[in-house]
Amino acid sequence: MGITVIGSLNYDLVTYTDLVPSSGETIRANKFETHPGGKGSNQCNSIAKLKSKNLDYKVKMIGSVGNDSFGTQLVDLLKQNNVDVTDLAVLDNYQTGIATILVEEATGQNRILIAEGANGQSVYTPTQLEKLFPQSLQSLQNDEQDEYIVFQHEIPDPCSIMKWLKENRSTYQIIYNPSPFKKLSREQWLLSDILVVNEIEAMQIVESVYPKEEHTAYKLAIEKNFIEAYKTLCTDFQKKLVNQQNSATVIITLGSRGVLFCSKNEPTVGYLPAVSGIKVVDTTGAGDTFLGGIVSQLYEKKSLADAALFATTASSLAIQKRGAAESIPTHLQVLTTIKQ
Ligand code: RIB
Ligand code: NA
Secondary structure, X not given: OEEEEEOOOXXXXXXXXXXXXXXXXXXOOOEEEEEEEOHHXXXXXXXXXXXXXXXXXXXXXXXXXXXXXXXXXXXXXXXXXXXXXXXXXXXXXXXXEEEEEEEEOOOOOEEEEEEOHHHHHOOOOHHHHHHHOOOOHHHHHOOOOOEEEEEOOOOOOHHHHHHHHHHHOOOOEEEEOOOOOOOOOHHHHOOOOEEEEEHHHHHHHHHHXXXXXXXXXXXXXXXXXXXXXXXXXXHHHHHHOOOOOOOOEEEEEOHHHOEEEEOOOOOOOEEEOOOOOOOOOOOOOXXXXXXXXXXXXXXXXXXXXXXXXXXXHHHHHHOOOOOOHHHOOOHHHHHHHHHO
């Protein structure tokens, strides 16, 4: 019973700068820092920090790091946050994944280049998956959806793991955050029960799986009325692009313009504006913090609207600090901010 993240762990090498260089250009930056990151481990740390302290469920990370000091620091941070790391591989002949990040100080916006390193080895055979996800007696006895498995796309083939889970552990809920974006078939999209995408990924999905006319129509509609067009898209994804067996939930984040959400049980698209009036320092990992907020709260049976408010508040706190994993707030900090 609990939440497992199966994905990447990266160490972030972050340069803070006023300008980013053009090709062939050398310029001076303001400062350089190293921070724990990686979409998988950020999301896992976020779930662990944002879960209710009075609820006792397991948060687990599955993935691979190199046998180096970056890997050690990433594993230590997960352990500090009480994450189960027993199935995290430390590989002798690979480097820990590295993200080279440029953060523009005026806006806090980032550019990220990842070198996958050990993450490239996070490929699992059916025999390994049997061991990683043993069939519990409870899930054999009742239909309760008591396991959440969270995926991003910084490991080679998350979809084949999702497919195995759907075929062999049908009560598990699959949460998919398609980042960085990769083209998938309609069948692959349909493996997820809860799909969390940003506005850019949403349009990349439309471009890759919808007929050309529909893509063009959506692009025009977005220019005319941004929120309304994305609302229509949210409903469309909810009906056509997620597994209909379970909650069939779709969440589209729109950055500074807010977030949209709907599900099979709450089909009317909900909208929540972003938190305004804050100084954005570093947006790296904001989406991962948001995802951890959503996933922990939905697991704890909160409504979509409550989970969205919690997650939006969490990411608004994260973007006011530098670093990805280290800027994730605690459950209490989020609750206190919501009450203010
Ligand atoms: O989502 C932010 C993360 O993307 C960074 O921490 C970096 O490691 C990349 O994986
Ligand atoms: Na941050």
